[in-house]
Amino acid sequence: MPVPARRLPSWVWVTGLTTGAIAAVVFLTAQAEQGPHPTASAANRPSASASTGAQPSASPKPSATPKAAEVPGSSGTGRRIVYSLGQHRVWLVDADDTARRTFTVWPGTVAPAVGSFTVSLRKDATTGSDGVAIEHIVYFSATSGVNIAFSNAVDGSSPPPAAAGTQTGGIRMAKADGTALWAFGETGTRVRVVE
Template sequence: MVVPEAVRTRPRVRYARISALVSSVAATAVATLGPLGVVDSATLAPTAAEAAEPAEPAGPPAPQAEPSRGAAVLSAAESTPYDAPIPTPSVEPVPEAPLPADSGEGRRAVFSESQQRVWLVGRGGEVRRTYPVSGSIYDNLDPGSYEVFSRSEQAYGIDDSGEMRFFVRFTVGDNAAIGFHSIPTKDGRRLQTRAELGTPTSHGCIRQALPDAKAMWRFAQLGDAVVVVA
């Protein structure tokens, strides 16, 4: 029976048999020609592993990996100086209210009825402190120069009108003394808020926030000058 070419089985290469044959031929050649000095036994005797291992076909060189564009972008981003200091815009300080002109000389406390503000002035004319206050809603204090004549760390208003602290008196009105003190409290509640300072709310005295009342208490001693300007 004739087997068609298409179905003939391709012969399988027997690498083990080839290796044995090559080794046998090499041994015979060395034994025959070696004593004559014709063949170098080290040259003709391949190892069994070399004879058995088939030669790999030479292929094209492995392609080199190209750096991705994303890696380049990341590298550039990493080098960006994010830690560089950001300049802070300069902020101009808000100027304080200037000391009124013609408000006396030397160490004194100045009260402006129109501005509802107090200035504590040192001996050299420097302003040590200025802050808003609440004067009288009535016209019962004339502009002029006065002196501190009485001080009370705690006092009470007439007709049970409230409790006040750090009272510094410098003149007398129709019914009671007039001076600087803290915002009065009654039944534990303040009679006005600090936000209302800067507008007239009292019945004759000059109300101050508690920190400012303490500052006035430390500053104004008996006999010190108080100047009231319109």
């Protein structure tokens, strides 16, 4: 007498397919993390150095000058996060006043006041006022009823242009910079905003 073929229960198939899909997503995510990432640069801002007689150069100029990497002298001392409104740059400064990391950012439409603040709240993830999924949200100030916080887009993208009249307090950065600021900026960490 022939033995009937055994069928696998449907949950086995669903589990196998789900596991395979998750493995594929993890693999593709790892590959994407090794690829190029968008960065904030001076090229996104208007340049005052352009003139009518300027000739295009054969090679692009670096987006940051050597002075851009120096921690501003007016930023105080000790372990702190420094944010320059004019340079659109953040420094993570150790207790010995050495910059551990510096990077450019995309500011929101509402700027924090110049002064000293502390990290008051941290959120793992949420949706920004522009509808973008963000993570590593580090709040430190409020201006005109708008919360000011550092964050990065989950997908690492730069923020879309704000709609006319929209008030946004998010200071966005590249994903790797957001991860570094999140690790550095615990609740109570000092934040110094300079011109």
